Amino acid sequence: MENTKLETFSNRLHERAKGIWKRNHTHPFVQAIGDGTLSEKKFAYYLKQDYIYLMDYSKLFALGVIKAHNLETMAKFASILNETLQVEMDIHRHYALEFGISSIELENTEPTPTTLAYTGYMLNAAQNGTLADLIACLLPCAWDYYEIGLLLKEQNGEALENNRYADWIKSYSSPEFGEAHKWLIALLEELTEGMPEKELLRLEKHFLVTSRYEYLFWDMVQNEQDWPL
Numbered sequence: 001m002e003n004t005k006l007e008t009f010s011n012r013l014h015e016r017a018k019g020i021w022k023r024n025h026t027h028p029f030v031q032a033i034g035d036g037t038l039s040e041k042k043f044a045y046y047l048k049q050d051y052i053y054l055m056d057y058s059k060l061f062a063l064g065v066i067k068a069h070n071l072e073t074m075a076k077f078a079s080i081l082n083e084t085l086q087v088e089m090d091i092h093r094h095y096a097l098e099f100g101i102s103s104i105e106l107e108n109t110e111p112t113p114t115t116l117a118y119t120g121y122m123l124n125a126a127q128n129g130t131l132a133d134l135i136a137c138l139l140p141c142a143w144d145y146y147e148i149g150l151l152l153k154e155q156n157g158e159a160l161e162n163n164r165y166a167d168w169i170k171s172y173s174s175p176e177f178g179e180a181h182k183w184l185i186a187l188l189e190e191l192t193e194g195m196p197e198k199e200l201l202r203l204e205k206h207f208l209v210t211s212r213y214e215y216l217f218w219d220m221v222q223n224e225q226d227w228p229l
């Protein structure tokens with residue numbers, strides 16, 4: 001039966017978003033990270049926009065601490081917040097150093113229209129919504145990056161040894177990185193148990209919107225988007 005894959009809410013979300021995720025996975029920018037052909041200029045542009053994106057994305061985990069219903073959940077959100085600031089953003093700092101970009105320069109990057117719209121959407125939905133709204137917004141970021149990491153690792157195998165972006169791929173495909181989205185999925189399943197369809201649809205919308213923003217972000221870095229003068 002067509003619906004057998006839809007037995008959990010996260011499967012339903014994954015199913016709804018699979019078209020746009022496929023476009024993320026096959027995006028020229030993503031594929032060029034995978035085969036190492038991406039230019040330094042484009043990767044540097046990505047590093048800067050992604051750094052300030054991650055600063056706002058981290059705030060969602062801080063909001064998760066505030067909106068959590070028990071100590072264990074608070075502690076886990078705090079731990080993912082710390083991992084993002086100290087581990088994930090450290091990959092960016094390392095590459096930036098290699099490319100001659102200082103941490104201050106990274107941090108002072110001006111957001112482009114897409115970065116601003118994406119983080120603004122998530123922060124607004126998370127601040128004004130429930131814990132489930134917050135998770136629905138950030139889940140594609142954690143989940144789809146893990147899928148991209150695994151895919152690029154599998155597609156490029158031993159060639160990764162000569163790929164300057166191998167550390168990026170290794171870190172996003174690591175079990176440690178994958179752990180966060182698995183925990184978020186389990187929590188979302190718990191929170192959506194018995195939830196009316198109207199509310200599930202609102203969460204689905206957040207998930208689809210941020211999945212589409214993931215695509216727009218890849219497109220933005222590919223085209224080195226800027227504000228009109």
Ligand SMILES: Cc1ncc(CN)c(N)n1
Nearest residue numbers: 050053054141142145217
């Ligand atoms: C735009 C974006 N989305 C998701 C991730 C993975 N945290 C990221 N680094 N950047």
